[in-house]
Amino acid sequence: xxxxxxxxxxxxxxxxxxxxxxxxxxxxxxxxxxxxxxxxxxxxxxxxxxxxxxxxxxxxxxxxxxxxxxxxxxxxxxxxxxxxxxxxxxxxxxxxxxxxxxxxxxxxxxxxxxxxxxxxxxxxxxxxxxxxxxxxxxxxxxxxxxxxxxxxxxxxxxxxxxxxxxxxxxxxxxxxxxxxxxxxxxxxxxxxxxxxxxxxxxxxxxxxxxxxxxxxxxxxxxxxxxxxxxxxxxxxxxxxxxxxxxxxxxxxxx
Numbered sequence: 001x002x003x004x005x006x007x008x009x010x011x012x013x014x015x016x017x018x019x020x021x022x023x024x025x026x027x028x029x030x031x032x033x034x035x036x037x038x039x040x041x042x043x044x045x046x047x048x049x050x051x052x053x054x055x056x057x058x059x060x061x062x063x064x065x066x067x068x069x070x071x072x073x074x075x076x077x078x079x080x081x082x083x084x085x086x087x088x089x090x091x092x093x094x095x096x097x098x099x100x101x102x103x104x105x106x107x108x109x110x111x112x113x114x115x116x117x118x119x120x121x122x123x124x125x126x127x128x129x130x131x132x133x134x135x136x137x138x139x140x141x142x143x144x145x146x147x148x149x150x151x152x153x154x155x156x157x158x159x160x161x162x163x164x165x166x167x168x169x170x171x172x173x174x175x176x177x178x179x180x181x182x183x184x185x186x187x188x189x190x191x192x193x194x195x196x197x198x199x200x201x202x203x204x205x206x207x208x209x210x211x212x213x214x215x216x217x218x219x220x221x222x223x224x225x226x227x228x229x230x231x232x233x234x235x236x237x238x239x240x241x242x243x244x245x246x247x248x249x250x251x252x253x254x
Contacts, residue, residue: 055082
């Protein structure tokens with residue numbers, strides 16, 4: 001082993017190797033993760049946001065292999081994006097590019113949201129958001145199904161034509177379609193790859209694509225599911241580690 005790479009679920013300064021903030025690792029603020037890894041392992045290390053790593057994985061060996069302009073959208077508990085333009089990850093000046101869970105689109109709450117709390121978009125599209133929408137609408141008259149279902153279970157029932165599950169699915173798909181359409185207009189990316197436990201569910205991708213297809217414009221973003229699944233971040237980390245090793249130990253040209 002000559003190098004290592006790791007992903008962090010939050011705002012990450014890839015240049016300095018610092019995890020600036022993350023809502024999933026409680027208490028992590030300005031953690032020098034790269035330095036800690038290098039000290040513990042005695043190896044060159046690189047770090048990045050975990051969704052950025054997944055986008056790298058898809059570009060290296062997945063659905064977006066050799067496609068230099070695309071957006072990877074991870075939909076699990078929350079929502080995040082890895083944006084690749086001209087074959088490079090777009091991170092932004094404050095390392096927050098891709099934090100689309102906080103995007104404001106029609107139908108979402110406009111109330112200010114602090115970092116660490118679910119964003120407006122993910123409160124409808126993310127896994128916890130889908131569960132909350134289900135529970136807020138649930139009644140014995142609305143569905144024979146139990147109130148306490150997971151997001152993927154709700155999407156499963158939408159495929160079986162449960163009326164309440166279909167209502168929640170259409171809300172989530174419409175909200176996601178707004179976000180993807182707006183991103184496509186700004187970034188001019190033709191491909192959006194969905195990953196994460198919720199993003200990989202066929203019901204959400206298919207419903208969102210149908211809504212996007214209704215917009216008869218020159219902007220027609222295409223949705224595809226990740227072929228790497230839960231391995232996308234791992235493949236991306238391996239790719240980043242290889243790049244780091246080559247940068248630290250360049251092969252001399254004779």
